[in-house]
Amino acid sequence: MKPAFYGRPVLEVARDLIGCVVVHDGCSGVIVETEAYHDSEPACHAYVGLTERTRVLFGPPGRAYVYRSYGIHACLNAVCEPAGVGAAVLIRALEPLEGLELMRERRGLERVEDLCSGPGKLTQALGIELVDNGCELARGPVVISGKPRRWRDVPVAASRRIGITKAAELEWRFCAVGSRCLSRPALSRV
DNA sequence: CATGGGATTGACT
């Protein structure tokens, strides 16, 4: 998708990204779970303002923001809103599309539902790492492209974001209803 | 320069 797609309110983009396709290094998958983050709320990395780490978040829309989580996993975001605003959509889960065998190799697992059903899992399955931070999502190496036909009007449910302690009440998580590849069920009874 | 805290996952009780 082009930068103009991302240069909109982050909540709109987070919902609209459900059904789009992430492609990297021989593998691809349909986005079925996202979360929105915005510099106005404390769960967002950009809440602290402009630093070396958040430079990409405050930059132009349509780039990848990749950070290391818990010292182990890489997590993929799409930078949103106009430059100067620190906002991004965390890609939390995919339904695997192409490169299934390569994903199984990278993950050391067989079941399709286990390959990309979490933010750290999908980056491992697709081979996305910190070196991809800042890349343009319309050009690569990490690419996000438009929705296959059957994903064009999929119902989307909103709920609370997962694994955060600050601003936990906001319902800024979006899921494709009925997908079997979510990190957790769409209707979380937290 | 030292320290502490995660937008997680998988293994184990």
Add this chain to the structure above:
DNA sequence: GTCAATCCCATGC
């Protein structure tokens, strides 16, 4: 259900 692994980065001395 509980818990450790592990490292980047923001903060504070």
